[in-house]
Amino acid sequence: MTEPLLFELSSPGRVGCRLPELDVPETALPEKSLRRELPLPELSEREVAQHFTRLSQLNFSVDTGFYPLGSCTMKYNPKLHEEVARFPGFAHIHPWQSESTVQGALQLMYELQEYLAEITGLPGVSLQPVAGAHGELTGMLIVRAYHLEHGDEGRTVVLVPDSAHGTNPATASMCGYEVVTVSSDPRGNTDVGELGRLMDETVAGLMLTNPNTLGLFEEHILQVTEIVHEAGGLIYCDGANMNALLGIASTGELGTDVLHLNLHKTFSTPHGGGGPGAGATAVTEELTPFLPTPVAARREERESTAALTEYYLDYERPHSIGPVSGFYGNFGVMVKAYAYLRSLGERGLREVSENAVLNANYLLEQLKGYYHLPYDRPCLHECVFSGKAQANLGVHTVDIAKRLIDLGFHPPTVYFPLIVDEALMIEPTETESLETLDAFVTAMRQIAREAESEPELVRGAPRTTPVTRLDEATAARKPNLKWQG
Amino acid sequence: MEPTDRRYSKEHEWAKLDEGLAVVGITHYAQEQLGDIVYVELPQAGDTLRQFESFGIIESVKAASDLWAPISGEVVAVNEELVDRPELVNEDPYEGGWMLKVHPQDESEMGALMTAEEYGALLKTLEE
Numbered sequence A: 001m002t003e004p005l006l007f008e009l010s011s012p013g014r015v016g017c018r019l020p021e022l023d024v025p026e027t028a029l030p031e032k033s034l035r036r037e038l039p040l041p042e043l044s045e046r047e048v049a050q051h052f053t054r055l056s057q058l059n060f061s062v063d064t065g066f067y068p069l070g071s072c073t074m075k076y077n078p079k080l081h082e083e084v085a086r087f088p089g090f091a092h093i094h095p096w097q098s099e100s101t102v103q104g105a106l107q108l109m110y111e112l113q114e115y116l117a118e119i120t121g122l123p124g125v126s127l128q129p130v131a132g133a134h135g136e137l138t139g140m141l142i143v144r145a146y147h148l149e150h151g152d153e154g155r156t157v158v159l160v161p162d163s164a165h166g167t168n169p170a171t172a173s174m175c176g177y178e179v180v181t182v183s184s185d186p187r188g189n190t191d192v193g194e195l196g197r198l199m200d201e202t203v204a205g206l207m208l209t210n211p212n213t214l215g216l217f218e219e220h221i222l223q224v225t226e227i228v229h230e231a232g233g234l235i236y237c238d239g240a241n242m243n244a245l246l247g248i249a250s251t252g253e254l255g256t257d258v259l260h261l262n263l264h265k266t267f268s269t270p271h272g273g274g275g276p277g278a279g280a281t282a283v284t285e286e287l288t289p290f291l292p293t294p295v296a297a298r299r300e301e302r303e304s305t306a307a308l309t310e311y312y313l314d315y316e317r318p319h320s321i322g323p324v325s326g327f328y329g330n331f332g333v334m335v336k337a338y339a340y341l342r343s344l345g346e347r348g349l350r351e352v353s354e355n356a357v358l359n360a361n362y363l364l365e366q367l368k369g370y371y372h373l374p375y376d377r378p379c380l381h382e383c384v385f386s387g388k389a390q391a392n393l394g395v396h397t398v399d400i401a402k403r404l405i406d407l408g409f410h411p412p413t414v415y416f417p418l419i420v421d422e423a424l425m426i427e428p429t430e431t432e433s434l435e436t437l438d439a440f441v442t443a444m445r446q447i448a449r450e451a452e453s454e455p456e457l458v459r460g461a462p463r464t465t466p467v468t469r470l471d472e473a474t475a476a477r478k479p480n481l482k483w484q485g
Numbered sequence B: 001m002e003p004t005d006r007r008y009s010k011e012h013e014w015a016k017l018d019e020g021l022a023v024v025g026i027t028h029y030a031q032e033q034l035g036d037i038v039y040v041e042l043p044q045a046g047d048t049l050r051q052f053e054s055f056g057i058i059e060s061v062k063a064a065s066d067l068w069a070p071i072s073g074e075v076v077a078v079n080e081e082l083v084d085r086p087e088l089v090n091e092d093p094y095e096g097g098w099m100l101k102v103h104p105q106d107e108s109e110m111g112a113l114m115t116a117e118e119y120g121a122l123l124k125t126l127e128e
Helices: A045-058 A079-085 A103-120 A133-151 A167-174 A192-198 A221-230 A239-244 A285-290 A331-367 A395-404 A436-452 A453-460 A472-477 B028-034 B107-110 B116-127
Strands: A125-126 A156-159 A180-182 A203-209 A234-238 A258-260 A281-283 A295-303 A306-314 A383-386 A423-426 B013-018 B021-026 B037-041 B054-060 B064-068 B072-079 B100-102
Touching: A079 A331, A103 A125, A103 A281, A103 A295, A103 A306, A103 B037, A125 A285, A125 A295, A133 A167, A133 A203, A133 A234, A133 A258, A133 A281, A156 A167, A156 B037, A167 A180, A167 A203, A167 A234, A180 A192, A192 A221, A203 A221, A203 A281, A221 A234, A234 A239, A281 A285, A285 B064, A331 A383, A331 A423, A331 B064, A383 B100, A395 A423, A395 A436, A395 A453, A436 A453, A472 B037, B021 B072, B100 B107
Parallel strands: A156 A180, A156 A203, A203 A234, A234 A258
Antiparallel strands: A125 A281, A258 A281, A295 A306, A383 A423, B013 B021, B021 B100, B037 B054, B054 B064, B072 B100
């Protein structure tokens, strides 16, 4: 590594800040709380600033390069939205302020709920969940509350197709359900016959990722939702792949009962660094009473001739599953989503998905013939190849991924979905130019050639990075997690 | 060709009868698919296994997978060496990388498993 640790840069006695002179009586800390040895690095502010700036420059980010990490929608997020979220009226308000002093913030939440309802075709929306998987959990708790409300206690199973996001079975399990996997058919759809055989009065619902992790739209979606509904189950749709459907397909009309959206990811908050996120959850009218408390609401009061609109937080929801996080969720993420929707409008939002799908299909067509395509049909927002042919030459998907780093690109998602051997999952998103896509195609074709002519070159990649190929096995077997002194 | 002195499950585990005990491990194909193995979580002696149910977890740099019991019975010994050297499963899946010794509940369960020849045929279909 080219950058030393802070400990290695440390110089005894050096300080980064000077405290003001003591102006209160001095009190000694209790003897038992004092540590004689506390080896912390000693550096000046200048050195610390340099250290972290250098580290940040070693990183690969969406702002520096193409980042086609499948399933993650690493799109470019307009900087303007960051600025809007930092407006003092949004950034400096306190969750305990009275409603009359935060009408603008409440109006934003209310209108965002309305927009998301329109986009999903599901009228009830909660903005409270703070992550995608949290939105899933909220959604499945609502499914459970719905069945229990109807005295239906025998539903203990949740069905999850093998092409779903990995969080889906985890969520069902967290809600106390037994998870049963449904296979995919040869075209990458949920196997309708198998679904029919598995669906009975013990099943609470189906958790469907649509488009699924193969980047494919569920071709028999109406049949799938009908089978589940007929047996009394509900449809949970994982909306993390909404970048493919915005303004095009109304998931509500397809028979979805509950859906979560990743406001970070799809709606313009940079993500991948561990938060903050927002997993807004949308439900049918029938399920709306179960939404977490509070939801933003609006009331009109007639005062003489003028109508007075007031926004408030509705806590009077007796069937609610209760709050799922402190206060109202991650408000800053909501502001960015709102700004994104208002600046794009209906047509702009549709163009997001049209371009995301077009870009993915462009890559699919350009790379077909160079890499094995296990499900050969038009994709939606991402395409999944297999590195199988290269693996037969001794060059595995992990090698292809590492070689891409040398050529200036972030690798695609690899080895996922699990149903594709040596998977390479490529999601270009809508924000990339044709030139960028072509440069990526050139790099991928070059690697395919190298796998045949110079396999050692690919297996030894990356060579141009601050650290080269990491020994992941030794790192996991004998982890070295802290400075040894 | 896989060793012919044992039987194989479609989940890529093997079981070998040896002096009244069944030795259990994963196949060469399984370790190859997983890649470098970094952790194996096994049951303890005295625990009971049920055929085709999960008995542990194996983690590689690539993935974490359940381990599926090829046979029912009581665990009488666990390969303690795998705690410090999980790579033994990669290096020697059929001998040094064994996982459990089980007192089989019913030896006839071996009949539900594949012979080396049948398992080899299964692997052929997976390679296509």
